[in-house]
Amino acid sequence: MDGIAREDSPPDTLRPQSPYANSKLAAERDVLNASAHGELCCVVFRFGTIFGPSPGMRFHTAVNKFIWQAAHRQPLTIWSNALGLVRPYLALPDAIAAIEFALMRAEGLAGELFNVVTLNATLDHILDAIRRHVPDLELRQTQSPLLNQVSYHVDDAKIRALGFEYHGSLEAGISVTLETLAGLLPLPDDAI
Numbered sequence: 001m002d003g004i005a006r007e008d009s010p011p012d013t014l015r016p017q018s019p020y021a022n023s024k025l026a027a028e029r030d031v032l033n034a035s036a037h038g039e040l041c042c043v044v045f046r047f048g049t050i051f052g053p054s055p056g057m058r059f060h061t062a063v064n065k066f067i068w069q070a071a072h073r074q075p076l077t078i079w080s081n082a083l084g085l086v087r088p089y090l091a092l093p094d095a096i097a098a099i100e101f102a103l104m105r106a107e108g109l110a111g112e113l114f115n116v117v118t119l120n121a122t123l124d125h126i127l128d129a130i131r132r133h134v135p136d137l138e139l140r141q142t143q144s145p146l147l148n149q150v151s152y153h154v155d156d157a158k159i160r161a162l163g164f165e166y167h168g169s170l171e172a173g174i175s176v177t178l179e180t181l182a183g184l185l186p187l188p189d190d191a192i
Helices: 019-036 062-071 092-104 123-131 157-161 170-181
Strands: 043-047 049-051 076-079 086-091 112-116 119-122 139-142
Touching: 019 043, 043 092, 049 062, 049 092, 049 170, 062 076, 062 086, 062 123, 062 170, 076 123, 086 092, 086 170, 092 112, 112 157, 119 123, 123 170
Parallel strands: 043 112, 049 086, 076 139
Antiparallel strands: 086 119
């Protein structure tokens, strides 16, 4: 892989770095194969890591974990060897919009694979965005062996070429999540 993950990247160039990533690729192959044989009418999404508030919000992934820690004035625990690695992230409203986009075009998109990502960002970028809301952010760097030490961008040109537009942003996701956690805002209408 050239550091850019595309939908048409040959499988041997994707180099999954964990059992989880291996299982996701295997599931993609199975679903797309079933679609090709007329057993399913489906679209496969490769979503970036979701961020933003929802009733079933998860706090073990980078952005939401750091927002939780910042909102509770806890030190942000970060792996020092991950600071400069680029990863794909997806605002929850953009994930919902991508699903709606595909449902409205179900027949024409059957059997297709799409990358969906609001932004590709380094951990430093995310920390800077949170710091704009919580200036006294405390970081605690830890040494940890990363399963995935590959820095990569995800190319989402395929879904954009069909007219899909993103409206989420890291800044808005951080702001709304912090306000929701502080009890200042109810969950947004588009939260699932």
